[in-house]
Structures are given as structure tokens and as C-alpha cells.
Amino acid sequence: MNAGRTTDALLYLDGVSVSFDGFKALNQLALLIAPGEMRAIVGPNGAGKTTMMDVITGKTRPDTGDVLFDGGRHDLTRLDEATIAELGIGRKFQKPTVFESHTVEDNLRLALKAPRSVFPTLAARRTAEEKARLDELFATVKLDAQRRTQAGGLSHGQKQWLEIGMLLAQDPALLLVDEPVAGMTDAETFETAELLKRINRTHSVVVVEHDMAFVRELGVKVTVLHEGSVLAEGTIDQVSADQRVVEVYLGR
Amino acid sequence: MIVQRLAGRLGLSELAFVAIVAGLAVLVPLANLTMPEGSLLHVSNASVVLFGKWMCYALLALSLDLVWGYCGILSLGHGAFFALGGYAMGMYLMRTIGTRGVYGNALLPDFMVFLNWKELPFTWYFFDWFGYAALMVMLVPGILAFVLGWFAFRSRVTGVYLSIITQAVTYALQLAFFRNDMGFGGNNGLTDFKDILGFQVQAQSTRAALFALSALALLGGFAAAKAIVSSKLGLVLVAIRDAETRTRFIGYRVEHYKLFVFVVSAVMAGIAGALYVPQVGIINPSEFSPANSIEAVIWVAVGGRGTLVGAALGAVLVNAAKTWLTAALPTLWLFVLGALFILVTLFLPRGIVGTFGAKFLGRRGTK
Numbered sequence: 001m002n003a004g005r006t007t008d009a010l011l012y013l014d015g016v017s018v019s020f021d022g023f024k025a026l027n028q029l030a031l032l033i034a035p036g037e038m039r040a041i042v043g044p045n046g047a048g049k050t051t052m053m054d055v056i057t058g059k060t061r062p063d064t065g066d067v068l069f070d071g072g073r074h075d076l077t078r079l080d081e082a083t084i085a086e087l088g089i090g091r092k093f094q095k096p097t098v099f100e101s102h103t104v105e106d107n108l109r110l111a112l113k114a115p116r117s118v119f120p121t122l123a124a125r126r127t128a129e130e131k132a133r134l135d136e137l138f139a140t141v142k143l144d145a146q147r148r149t150q151a152g153g154l155s156h157g158q159k160q161w162l163e164i165g166m167l168l169a170q171d172p173a174l175l176l177v178d179e180p181v182a183g184m185t186d187a188e189t190f191e192t193a194e195l196l197k198r199i200n201r202t203h204s205v206v207v208v209e210h211d212m213a214f215v216r217e218l219g220v221k222v223t224v225l226h227e228g229s230v231l232a233e234g235t236i237d238q239v240s241a242d243q244r245v246v247e248v249y250l251g252r
Numbered sequence: 253m254i255v256q257r258l259a260g261r262l263g264l265s266e267l268a269f270v271a272i273v274a275g276l277a278v279l280v281p282l283a284n285l286t287m288p289e290g291s292l293l294h295v296s297n298a299s300v301v302l303f304g305k306w307m308c309y310a311l312l313a314l315s316l317d318l319v320w321g322y323c324g325i326l327s328l329g330h331g332a333f334f335a336l337g338g339y340a341m342g343m344y345l346m347r348t349i350g351t352r353g354v355y356g357n358a359l360l361p362d363f364m365v366f367l368n369w370k371e372l373p374f375t376w377y378f379f380d381w382f383g384y385a386a387l388m389v390m391l392v393p394g395i396l397a398f399v400l401g402w403f404a405f406r407s408r409v410t411g412v413y414l415s416i417i418t419q420a421v422t423y424a425l426q427l428a429f430f431r432n433d434m435g436f437g438g439n440n441g442l443t444d445f446k447d448i449l450g451f452q453v454q455a456q457s458t459r460a461a462l463f464a465l466s467a468l469a470l471l472g473g474f475a476a477a478k479a480i481v482s483s484k485l486g487l488v489l490v491a492i493r494d495a496e497t498r499t500r501f502i503g504y505r506v507e508h509y510k511l512f513v514f515v516v517s518a519v520m521a522g523i524a525g526a527l528y529v530p531q532v533g534i535i536n537p538s539e540f541s542p543a544n545s546i547e548a549v550i551w552v553a554v555g556g557r558g559t560l561v562g563a564a565l566g567a568v569l570v571n572a573a574k575t576w577l578t579a580a581l582p583t584l585w586l587f588v589l590g591a592l593f594i595l596v597t598l599f600l601p602r603g604i605v606g607t608f609g610a611k612f613l614g615r616r617g618t619k
Contacts, residue, residue: 091501118508
């Protein structure tokens with residue numbers, strides 16, 4: 001379908017531009033994520049991190065550029081959110097968003113990989129297989145004690161983990177995680193880094209984050225965004241030694 | 253099996269609701285038909301009609317709660333579905349009058365003869381057959397909801413904008429039905445019904461039967477709604493209500509879910525309207541009035557949205573108050589209704605059942 005644009009990358013962005021009322025949120029952005037990779041994306045406010053997530057998940061249509069998924073098999077600019085989610089891209093929002101009046105278990109149950117259309121969902125029954133999957137997830141996100149708690153009653157950090165659990169439940173090929181440790185304690189931040197590393201063993205992950213200590217903890221390739229395009233790419237030590245990155249971050 | 257599965261999920265207040273409505277369906281007709289007038293146990297003829305109306309309103313409230321309470325779609329035009337169901341039934345009742353009309357025309361209802369029409373408009377074809385009319389009772393509101401929902405949900409119209417659109421639709425229908433050339437009796441609507449399925453509409457036994465049917469329809473509507481909200485689809489509906497974007501990003505096509513529940517709800521409202529019309533003996537464009545739809549929203553708010561039984565209870569309580577107040581202090585009723593809405597919003601945001609009955613609601617009531 002996308003002949004001539006073949007790529008091995010799991011996610012391929014090239015020449016992506018988005019503008020809102022003349023403001024260029026993304027400007028000729030190019031990004032490649034390899035299968036199995038974990039990548040950290042950093043950048044000051046307004047660098048285009050969230051817009052990039054919006055473009056990948058189908059919330060925003062880019063003005064120009066290619067956004068391809070799964071070795072170029074799918075053109076994400078033509079698909080809507082639900083289709084992209086079903087293709088295997090899960091997204092965690094910056095502000096933890098869970099279904100507050102459902103129990104923690106029901107939150108995960110809704111996210112589990114299963115037919116998403118109306119009538120199969122109406123007829124869906126609890127199965128042993130589903131229960132096994134849920135047990136597995138509870139072990140990963142460590143919320144077993146809160147299983148029957150209403151999600152609205154969880155702490156901020158627990159909500160973040162629940163939301164990550166919901167992503168895992170979909171079993172996506174790629175997880176997009178927007179500022180997972182914002183508002184977390186140091187201990188929770190460390191736990192979250194461990195959790196993401198565990199997840200990365202079986203999934204590709206893109207983490208957008210402000211917290212440099214956390215990014216260092218992850219120990220992965222870092223991409224620095226600035227004014228909607230890539231400013232630098234490399235290990236955390238390389239990019240933090242880059243003169244332009246220092247300028248952008250310190251405003252000199 | 254389905255009954256068993258459902259019964260296992262009912263809470264105390266829901267079991268009480270089912271028992272009371274089922275009890276009324278039997279006892280009210282019995283007390284009306286077998287007890288001598290003047291006996292304490294006698295239910296007057298007027299009361300049977302009044303209670304029957306309340307059952308229909310309760311079903312309308314239930315249908316509204318399904319979309320508003322569970323999926324967050326605040327429809328301010330649900331009265332339109334109720335009225336359309338009512339008109340479909342009214343058309344059947346008109347066509348069965350036959351030669352007993354004032355003008356004695358076998359084919360044309362009186363108002364058409366009066367307007368000098370020579371032929372039956374195609375919209376009235378087949379309405380002399382009850383099965384067809386019953387189908388239209390569900391189909392017409394269902395199709396309107398489908399078309400309206402298709403465009404609105406696909407374009408992601410939500411919140412107050414959707415409410416305004418639904419309100420505009422019912423108002424537009426009211427204006428359209430006022431027109432004589434629409435062919436639905438214009439201003440006067442449809443009335444002077446003679447019989448339904450061969451039974452005299454005015455006969456007391458027919459009225460008692462209609463009451464019992466309305467109570468059973470309310471129970472059926474409750475069973476359907478409860479089955480929907482306690483399924484996995486019900487979880488998705490509440491998820492959409494609480495975090496629509498999140499629901500979309502985990503792969504649910506939100507507009508399809510909204511469309512499904514909106515259509516089911518409209519069909520329920522249509523059935524309520526169809527049962528209402530033979531009991532009150534008339535259907536006219538005022539049933540489309542926006543105020544009617546807003547009143548239904550108040551019933552649900554008072555009873556407790558997202559509780560189903562609360563919606564039904566709210567409909568009965570508010571209408572009981574209306575019956576009493578419009579007789580005792582007719583000028584005050586609208587002020588009382590307005591004050592009630594404000595007070596409930598401020599002090600009982602979860603309504604009567606949501607506040608006092610939450611722990612008796614059983615699995616997956618509101619929180």
C-alpha cells in the first residue's frame with residue numbers, strides 16, 4: 001500500500017508539520033523508533049511533545065508529512081483514534097485519566113484486548129482466560145490490594161500505574177507514555193522507571209518526560225525536541241553536553 | 253436463565269421496585285374492577301388513568317436515564333420520541349374509527365374530510381393494521397434517533413451543544429405537526445378514539461388492561477435497561493460518560509456506543525408514548541413541546557440519575573406533586589417545579605435514590 005516508503009522502523013515520522021493558527025507546533029519533525037526500543041523524548045514546554053503524541057494517535061491530523069506504523073504497513077494519518085489503538089498503539093495521558101467510578105479491576109477489564117465493537121461487547125462474559133490475564137496485570141502494576149477499589153479513590157501515583165496497566169492490557173506493540181512521573185514522590189518515580197523497564201522487555205516504549213533524573217534512570221536513547229523539530233539525539237550524557245541543548249534549556 | 257442472571261444482580265431497592273410495579277399491575281385493575289365503589293379498597297376510574305399515565309412517564313424517565321445517567325448524553329428532546337410513538341398509536345386508533353366518525357367516512361379520519369382531502373396520505377397507509385402500527389411505534393422514534401445520533405455523534409457533538417440540538421429537533425417537530433398539511437391533524441391532533449384491538453377505549457376494563465400493560469412495559473423497560481447497564485457494554489457507557497477521550501484511546505468507537513444506547517432509549521420512549529395515548533385519549537403537537545422534555549429531565553434528576561429505579565420514582569413523585577398542586581395552587585406549580593430542580597441540583601445532586609438508596613442498588617448501580 002505504501003510502496004516506496006518501506007521502512008523497518010516500528011514508528012516512522014518524516015517531514016511532519018502541524019500548525020495551529022499560524023503557530024508551528026511541529027516543524028518538519030522526523031523520528032524513527034525501532035521495534036523493541038525504548039526512547040525518551042525531552043524538551044522544554046511548547047517543544048511539540050504532546051502534539052507529536054496527538055499526531056501518532058490520530059487525535060490531530062498533520063498538515064504535511066508521513067506517519068507510518070509497523071514497518072510502513074499503516075499510514076496513521078488516515079486512521080482514527082480507535083483504529084490506531086486497535087492496531088497496537090497505547091497512550092498514557094499527562095494527567096492520569098482512568099475511569100473513576102469503575103473499580104480498578106473493571107478499568108483493566110475494559111482495556112483488555114478483546115473485540116471492541118458494540119454487540120460483542122454487549123454479549124461479553126467473564127472468562128477464565130480473562131481472569132488469568134487480569135491476575136498477570138495486577139502482578140505487574142502491583143495494585144492487587146486495590147482490585148475492588150473505585151479508581152477515583154486511588155492515590156495520584158496509583159492512578160498513573162493503573163493507567164499504565166490499562167495500556168499493557170491492550171497489549172500494544174508501542175506504548176506512548178506522557179510524563180509518567182509528574183507529581184510522583186522519589187520512591188514512586190524509581191518504581192515507575194523499573195516498571196517501564198520491565199514493560200520494555202516485551203514492548204516498544206516512547207516516554208515523554210521533563211524529569212532528567214528519571215530519564216537518566218531509564219538509561220535509553222534520548223531525543224531532544226525544540227520548536228517542533230529534533231534538536232539533538234543520543235545518550236543522556238551526549239545530549240546534556242550539547243551546547244544547543246544547554247542553551248534551549250537554560251534560555252541563554 | 254436471563255431472568256435468573258438479572259435477578260442475581262438486583263439490589264434491594266431494585267427488587268422492591270420490581271415487586272411494587274408487578275404488584276400494582278395486578279392489584280390496581282383488581283381493586284378497580286372487583287371492589288364496589290365506596291369501598292376503601294376501590295380504585296376510582298380516574299385514578300386508574302392517572303396511574304397509567306405515571307407508568308408511561310416512568311418508562312420515559314427510565315429511557316432518559318439510560319442515555320443521560322449512564323452515557324452522559326443529556327437529551328432535552330426525549331419528549332419527541334415519546335410523542336412520535338404516541339402519534340403512531342394515535343394513527344392506528346384513528347383508522348379503526350372507520351364509519352363511526354362524525355362524517356362517517358370509512359377510509360378518511362374526520363379531520364381529513366373536514367380539510368376536504370380526497371385520498372389517504374401515504375403516511376397513513378397500513379395503520380389500520382395493529383401490527384404495523386406497533387412496529388412504527390418503535391421504528392419511527394428509533395430511526396429519528398439513529399439519523400440524529402449518526403450525524404451528531406460522528407461529528408463529536410457533545411455536552412450542551414447536543415442538548416441544544418435535541419431541544420431544537422423537538423421544537424421543530426412541534427411546529428411541523430401544528431401544520432394541517434403535515435396530515436397529522438394539525439393543532440387538534442388526533443382524538444375521539446373508539447376502540448383498540450376491538451375493545452372500547454372508554455371501557456373501564458380496557459383502561460384497567462392498559463394500566464396493567466403500562467406497568468408491564470415499565471418492568472420490561474427496566475429489565476432491558478438493567479441488562480444493558482450491567483453488561484460489559486454498560487461499563488463502556490459509564491467509561492464514555494466519565495472519560496470519553498480515554499475510552500477512544502483504548503480502542504472503543506465511542507460514537508457507535510452512543511448511537512446504540514440512544515436508539516434503544518428512543519424506542520423505549522416511543523413505547524411509553526404509544527401506551528400513553530389510548531389512556532389519555534388524545535395526542536396533539538403540545539406533546540412535542542420543549543417544556544415536556546425538560547420536565548422529564550427534572551424527574552430523572554429528582555429521582556437520581558444513573559440508578560434506573562430512581563428515574564421511575566422521580567417521574568411518579570414529581571407527577572403526583574403536579575397532580576396535587578395544579579389542583580390546589582395552580583399558579584404555583586411552575587415555580588415549585590423550578591425550585592425543585594434548583595434544590596435538587598444544589599443539595600441532592602445524586603437525587604433521592606442516588607443519595608439514600610445507593611447501598612441498596614446492587615451491582616453496578618451508580619457509585
